[in-house]
Amino acid sequence: AQSVSQHNHHVILSEAASLELGCNYSYGGTVNLFWYVQYPGQHLQLLLKYFSGDPLVKGIKGFEAEFIKSKFSFNLRKPSVQWSDTAEYFCAVNAPLGNTPLVFGKGTRLSVIA
Amino acid sequence: DTAVSQTPKYLVTQMGNDKSIKCEQNLGHDTMYWYKQDSKKFLKIMFSYNNKELIINETVPNRFSPKSPDKAHLNLHINSLELGDSAVYFCASSPPGFTQDSPLHFGNGTRLTVT
Numbered sequence: 719a720q721s722v723s724q725h726n727h728h729v730i731l732s733e734a735a736s737l738e739l740g741c742n743y744s745y746g747g748t749v750n751l752f753w754y755v756q757y758p759g760q761h762l763q764l765l766l767k768y769f770s771g772d773p774l775v776k777g778i779k780g781f782e783a784e785f786i787k788s789k790f791s792f793n794l795r796k797p798s799v800q801w802s803d804t805a806e807y808f809c810a811v812n813a814p815l816g817n818t819p820l821v822f823g824k825g826t827r828l829s830v831i832a
Numbered sequence: 833d834t835a836v837s838q839t840p841k842y843l844v845t846q847m848g849n850d851k852s853i854k855c856e857q858n859l860g861h862d863t864m865y866w867y868k869q870d871s872k873k874f875l876k877i878m879f880s881y882n883n884k885e886l887i888i889n890e891t892v893p894n895r896f897s898p899k900s901p902d903k904a905h906l907n908l909h910i911n912s913l914e915l916g917d918s919a920v921y922f923c924a925s926s927p928p929g930f931t932q933d934s935p936l937h938f939g940n941g942t943r944l945t946v947t
Contacts, residue, residue: 752935756873761922762938806873810936819865819888820924820936822875 720745720811722823730829731799739794739826741783741809751792752810752820753783762808768792769814779803804830835859838923838939845913846947852909853942855923861937862927863887864906866898869920869941878921881906910944918946 725740743749753765766777773785783794792809809823836857845851857864865888866878879898880888886898895911910917923939 750935754938761940762875764935767935808875819877819880821877822867825873825875827873 720749720813720818720821722809722811722821724807724809724823724826726826727824728827728829730831732831733801734798735830737794737796737799737803737828739807739809739828741792741794741823742790743792743809743811744790745811745813748814749811750814751783751785753777753781753792753794754808754810754822756806756808756825758805765794765807799828799830801830801832804828836923836925836937836939838921838942840942841940842943842945844945844947847913847915849913850909850911851913851944852907853921853923853944854905854907855939856905857923857925857937857939858904859925859937861925862903863925864900864903865924865926865936866906866908867922867924867938869922871919875922879906879908913944913946915946918944920944 721744723742751768754762768775768785806825808825810820812818812820863882865880881900883903884900897909900906920941922941926936
């Protein structure tokens with residue numbers, strides 16, 4: 719079964735600082751990888767996804783993530799955060815074969831201060 | 833138009849009661865899910881249905897019973913509610929196995945508070 723680890727529980731950054739949120743997964747086979755964002759009081763929205771091809775994936779709102787297969791990692795990055803990026807960020811993985819559900823990490827809370 | 837809609841948005845009830853949460857998706861997806869998000873924001877899969885058939889049933893108490901009258905609907909009924917059931921419940925849908933164009937879509941969540 720797949721599992722996902724997000725190492726940072728809570729990250730606090732000043733506006734314009736660069737962001738990197740760690741995500742590691744455990745699964746020996748081919749995986750689909752996702753980052754979801756949950757703004758306060760809202761549902762989860764897809765930021766970006768990786769299925770195959772270029773391991774550097776561009777998402778919405780200036781976010782990107784890099785899939786490093788050898789490290790089983792899919793870290794999320796943004797060069798310059800804004801106050802509006804304050805949210806909970808979830809990394810998720812599933813195996814593309816069969817009806818496997820999306821398995822989420824425990825989330826990282828990002829607080830951006832002015 | 834809302835792709836995945838859940839009702840109610842908020843549900844406050846007392847211990848021991850029975851309640852239901854409804855979910856509908858208009859994306860034409862075959863697969864629907866219920867996820868539970870606890871107070872620490874941890875999201876965990878509860879159930880998954882593919883075309884009205886139960887395919888995933890994680891370790892969830894028998895008090896929770898999903899029902900899928902058709903592939904566009906997946907309702908969650910909870911009997912004998914307990915304090916620990918307080919959480920936000922998210923419905924979601926996807927094509928089977930996901931696709932690049934249409935991964936998991938979430939509803940807005942139902943915040944259940946058991947007093």
